[in-house]
Amino acid sequence: MRLARQAWLIFRKDLLLEWRGRARTVSVLLFGVVTLVLFSFALGPEAEPLRRGAAGFLTLALLLSSVLGLNESFRLEQEDRALEGLLLRPVEPTALFYGKALGSAFLLLLLALILVPAAVVLYDLSPTPAGLLQLAGLWALASAGLAAPGTLYAAITGRLQSQDVALPLLLFPLVVPVLLGSVKAMDLVLTGDPMHQLRSWALLLAGFDAIYWSVCGILFPFAIEES
Amino acid sequence: MKRAWIGWSAVAGLALLAVGTWIGLFVAPAERHMGDVQRIMYVHVPSAWIGMVCFTAAFVFAILSLWSGRRVWDDRLVGAVEVGVVLNALLLVQGSIWGRATWGVWWDWDVRLTTSLVMLLLFAGVLALRRLADDEGRRASWSAVATIVGYVDVPLVYFCVRWWRSLHQVQSTPETVDPAMALPLRLNAIGLLLVAIWMASRRARLEGARRIAESAAPPARVVSEEVARA
Amino acid sequence: MAHVDLDLPAGGSLLLAGANGSGKTTLLRLLAGRLEASAGTLRLFGLDPRRHRGTVRSGLSMVAHHLSLYPRLTAAETLALWLRLGGEPAPADRVRDLLAEAGLEAHGNVEVGAYSAGMRKRLALVRVRIERPRLLLLDEPFSALDSEGRAWLAEWLAGLRREGVGLVLASHALEWSAPLCEQGVRLAAGQVTWSGPAAALLEAGG
Numbered sequence: 001m002r003l004a005r006q007a008w009l010i011f012r013k014d015l016l017l018e019w020r021g022r023a024r025t026v027s028v029l030l031f032g033v034v035t036l037v038l039f040s041f042a043l044g045p046e047a048e049p050l051r052r053g054a055a056g057f058l059t060l061a062l063l064l065s066s067v068l069g070l071n072e073s074f075r076l077e078q079e080d081r082a083l084e085g086l087l088l089r090p091v092e093p094t095a096l097f098y099g100k101a102l103g104s105a106f107l108l109l110l111l112a113l114i115l116v117p118a119a120v121v122l123y124d125l126s127p128t129p130a131g132l133l134q135l136a137g138l139w140a141l142a143s144a145g146l147a148a149p150g151t152l153y154a155a156i157t158g159r160l161q162s163q164d165v166a167l168p169l170l171l172f173p174l175v176v177p178v179l180l181g182s183v184k185a186m187d188l189v190l191t192g193d194p195m196h197q198l199r200s201w202a203l204l205l206a207g208f209d210a211i212y213w214s215v216c217g218i219l220f221p222f223a224i225e226e227s
Numbered sequence: 228m229k230r231a232w233i234g235w236s237a238v239a240g241l242a243l244l245a246v247g248t249w250i251g252l253f254v255a256p257a258e259r260h261m262g263d264v265q266r267i268m269y270v271h272v273p274s275a276w277i278g279m280v281c282f283t284a285a286f287v288f289a290i291l292s293l294w295s296g297r298r299v300w301d302d303r304l305v306g307a308v309e310v311g312v313v314l315n316a317l318l319l320v321q322g323s324i325w326g327r328a329t330w331g332v333w334w335d336w337d338v339r340l341t342t343s344l345v346m347l348l349l350f351a352g353v354l355a356l357r358r359l360a361d362d363e364g365r366r367a368s369w370s371a372v373a374t375i376v377g378y379v380d381v382p383l384v385y386f387c388v389r390w391w392r393s394l395h396q397v398q399s400t401p402e403t404v405d406p407a408m409a410l411p412l413r414l415n416a417i418g419l420l421l422v423a424i425w426m427a428s429r430r431a432r433l434e435g436a437r438r439i440a441e442s443a444a445p446p447a448r449v450v451s452e453e454v455a456r457a
Numbered sequence: 458m459a460h461v462d463l464d465l466p467a468g469g470s471l472l473l474a475g476a477n478g479s480g481k482t483t484l485l486r487l488l489a490g491r492l493e494a495s496a497g498t499l500r501l502f503g504l505d506p507r508r509h510r511g512t513v514r515s516g517l518s519m520v521a522h523h524l525s526l527y528p529r530l531t532a533a534e535t536l537a538l539w540l541r542l543g544g545e546p547a548p549a550d551r552v553r554d555l556l557a558e559a560g561l562e563a564h565g566n567v568e569v570g571a572y573s574a575g576m577r578k579r580l581a582l583v584r585v586r587i588e589r590p591r592l593l594l595l596d597e598p599f600s601a602l603d604s605e606g607r608a609w610l611a612e613w614l615a616g617l618r619r620e621g622v623g624l625v626l627a628s629h630a631l632e633w634s635a636p637l638c639e640q641g642v643r644l645a646a647g648q649v650t651w652s653g654p655a656a657a658l659l660e661a662g663g
Contacts (some may be wrong), residue, residue, distance in 0.1 A: 002544065009541050013530070020529040020568070076527070085525025088489065088514065089588060091542055149376060156369050160359045169355060170373060173348035174380050177387040184391065200390070208383055215379055222293050222368045364493065442495070 003095045010091075010099025011106075017076050018107065025107065028068045029114050035061040036115060040122050047124050054123040055186035059179055061115055062108060062142060067168050069107045070150040073100055074158035087224065097220035101151040101213070108143035112136060125190055134189045134198070138182060141205040145178035145212065146171075152216040155223050181205040233425050240421025247414030264328040268408075271321045273416040274314050275339065277423050281311030282350065284427075286378040289371035298438060299431075301367035304374060305357070306431035308350050310423050315347040338392055342385045349377035363438060458483055458647035461497075465640070467591070470624035472634055472655040475644035481627035482521070484644070485594050488625060489519045502591060518590035520598060524581040528570030532561050532580050535569060539587045559583040560609065574601040582613065592623040599630040607633050635659035 018025050039057040043049050050057075077083035086096060116135060119125060127135065150171055157166040185201035251269030285307035292300035322340040323333050334340075353373045360366040458480050465471050473481045486492045487499065490506050490513070499506060506513040526535060536555050537547035556562045559579040569577060578601050585593060598614075599607050607630070614637050618624060628634035634655075635641065641655035 005544070006542055009538060013527070013538060016534070017527060017529050076529075079528055080526050081523035082525045082527050084491070084523065086542075088517070088519055088525075089539065089542055152372070152376065156356070156372070157359075159365075162359055166356065166359055170352045173345050173352060174376065176345050177380070177383045180387045180391050204383075204387060204390070211379065211383070212376075215376065219293075219372045219375060223372050225364075225368065 003092055003098075006091055006095035007098040007102070010086075010096055011102045014073065014076070014100060014103035015106065018072075018103070021076075024072055025110075028065055028072065028107070029111060031068060032061045032065040032111050032115050033118050035064050036118055036122055050123040051125060052191070054119055054125055055183045055190055057123070058115060058119050058186060059142065059182040062111060062139070062182070063146065063172070063175070063179065065111055066104075066108055066143075066146045066150055067171065070104055070147075070154040070171075071158070071163065071167060073104050073107075073151065074154045078158060083224075093221040093224050094217050096224070097151060097155075097217050098213075101147045101216070104151055104154075105140075105143045105147035108146060109140055111143075112139040127190060131189050135186060138185050138189070138202065138205065141202065141209060142178055142182040144209045145181075145205060146175055148209070148212040148216045149174050152220055152223055155220065177208050178205065181208070230428075233428055236421045237425030240418045240425065243414050243418030244422065245418075247411045247418055251408075251411035251415065264325065267321055267325050269411050269415050271318065271325065272412055273419045274318045274321065275343070276416055277419045278311050278314035278318055278343070278346075280420065281307045281314060281423060281427065282346065282378060282381070285311060285350070285374050289374040289378075292367060292371040293375075298363075298367055299435065301370060302431040302434040302438065303427070304370060305354075305434045306427035306429070308353055308370075308374065309430055310427045312347060312350050312354065314423070315343050315350070318343050319347065336388075336392060338385065338389045341388045342381065345384045345388075346377075346381055349380060350374070353377060363442065458487075458494075460648050462649070463642065463652075465623060465625070467502075468618075468621045468623050469640065470618060470638040470655075471626065472631075472638035472641040472658060473625065473627040473644060474629075474631065474641060474658050479644040480647040481644055482596055483647070485519065485521070485596050485625065485627055489517060489594055490514065515588075516591040517594065518585045518588045518592075519594040519596070520578075520581050520585060521594075521596040522600075524577055526569045526577055526581060529568055531566050531568055532556060532559075532572075533565040535580065536584060536587065539584050543587060545587075555583050555586065558586070558613075575603060575606045578602060579606065579609070582610070590622060592625065593617065595624070595626045595628075597628055597630075598626065599628055599633050611637065631659050 036057055039053070039060070040050060043053060074083075077086075087093065112135075116132070116139070120127065150167075153167055153170045153174075157163045157170065160166050181201050181204045185198055185205065188198045188201070248269060251266055285304050288300050288304040288307060292298075292304055319340065322337070322343070326335055326337070326340075327333050353370055356373055357366055357370055360369055461484065463471070473484060475481055483492065487494055488501070490510070501513045502516055504513055530538070533552050533556065536552050540547040540551065552565070553562065556565045559576075559582070561576060561580060561583075564572065564576065569580065572580070578598070582598070598610060602610060611633055614624065618637065624638065626634050626638060635658055636656075638655035641653060641658040642649050643651040643658065
């Protein structure tokens with residue numbers, strides 16, 4: 001299928017460019033760690049409040065880092081107006097969307113490799129192996145939930161002068177369900193789930209992802225067109 | 228012709244609001260538990276309903292705007308969103324006052340209020356986006372995209388917050404179904420709807436006029452480029 | 458822009474001449490579909506670009522001031538990506554041939570960001586080959602090229618013309634661009650002030 005093939009090519013191109021410019025990618029990862037540390041300073045040094053808030057801190061760190069990653073994804077296209085070239089070529093804008101959204105989701109997923117161990121250390125957590133697996137799954141769902149609307153909005157705000165404030169302004173209220181779902185679900189994994197609510201929260205996240213990966217894909221061509 | 232019709236129905240709307248509010252404040256019975264404070268419901272509930280109507284209209288206009296490409300739908304979208312945002316803002320203030328009077332706190336993460344807060348932020352964001360976009364065509368498609376994306380979020384936010392709160396078992400604002408209270412409620416709702424339609428359509432016309440004036444005038448940017456070169 | 462009446466037969470070539478700010482770039486962008494006209498009709502390949510967006514777009518290519526190259530990809534990767542996006546395979550020899558056409562075989566595996574402006578322009582132009590356009594829009598293609606590069610470009614464009622590709626060219630370098638084009642127009646303040654054979658523009662001195 002042409003759409004899938006083009007999306008895959010765009011995804012690979014983005015990964016390649018991220019790798020080549022890995023100094024910036026590493027900066028985004030470091031930023032995530034810095035955020036976690038800041039939360040420790042704001043709410044510590046007692047271990048108990050930190051442990052209880054761990055799910056929230058992780059989710060917020062993911063959210064804040066996502067803005068940097070998303071802006072970066074489109075900054076790559078701004079250099080030399082590369083995006084215009086792609087669009088003039090018969091590249092389906094929808095393929096462009098899915099390729100870039102996958103790229104952003106991948107980057108956010110990568111964050112987990114750094115942030116979860118960092119949180120385990122900083123907040124004195126002790127998740128079981130099953131718990132870690134569940135955290136990984138939840139992180140993937142949350143990353144996907146941020147990547148889809150984030151890519152759509154980054155395409156819009158990337159053209160604006162005030163792009164660095166416009167993206168979070170638009171994105172953050174929108175992803176409240178991802179925020180709540182991620183925090184609640186991760187908290188259940190880390191502190192226990194007596195009433196078996198984890199599955200419901202995970203389904204909520206999955207539902208948000210399904211809805212937004214379709215809606216944003218449909219709307220992306222409108223966001224990208226010149227006048 | 229249509230304008231006059233909308234104008235007159237707005238007058239009728241104001242009249243209905245006046246009557247409804249008067250009945251609500253003075254004639255309808257006081258609620259058993261909360262007393263007179265509950266009367267704020269006669270403005271609060273209609274604001275919530277009509278706010279939702281405005282955003283739903285905006286959603287429809289957004290789809291039409293993208294589908295047809297005609298700018299007139301963008302104008303109407305602006306009218307609907309602005310009126311909706313204002314009503315939502317008022318809603319939050321009313322809700323806060325009610326909360327303070329009944330539970331002693333200015334804010335308590337009530338499901339409906341919290342959802343309204345997120346809605347306010349979402350649609351205020353749409354308006355902010357318009358200010359930041361300088362190209363007319365982009366402004367229209369971006370506003371429509373942001374409106375659609377935001378509107379789809381509303382039920383998700385609602386369910387999410389309800390779930391979130393249910394874990395804490397806090398009482399939410401009760402509904403009243405006493406028929407004596409239903410009348411002023413309905414009067415106010417219809418009255419507010421008529422006034423809202425009038426305001427939204429005026430705002431839409433204003434936007435249309437502004438848009439035409441903007442494209443007719445020579446671009447201001449040319450002047451600043453000259454200045455920059457000099 | 459106003460009062461722009463142009464007609465270009467298939468495979469024809471048109472030169473746009475005029476001072477900076479006269480509307481050459483705007484006109485090219487309108488043709489490319491990057492801008493939308495507020496009035497008037499535009500037909501490309503006999504089709505309305507708004508109705509037949511895909512068909513029109515696949516027949517058009519444009520190389521403008523911004524070359525739309527990714528600085529961090531190598532030339533070989535850029536060409537391979539373009540081939541694959543078009544649904545074609547990207548075997549090494551095909552890529553090599555394209556690089557040779559641009560005179561970049563020795564630099565195929567260097568990131569484009571390290572190239573000189575002339576090299577990047579040649580890469581962008583050869584990339585157009587992959588798109589197999591019926592109409593090529595060029596905005597100041599001779600700029601950023603030294604005389605050797607310009608000779609290369611003139612020859613390359615002549616080759617494209619022989620293959621029947623149409624050309625709309627906005628250029629200040631009349632001594633290079635006029636011989637490539639049959640028709641010419643002069644633009645001033647967004648309006649066409651003169652139209653006729655391109656050779657006449659060269660004689661008049663632009």
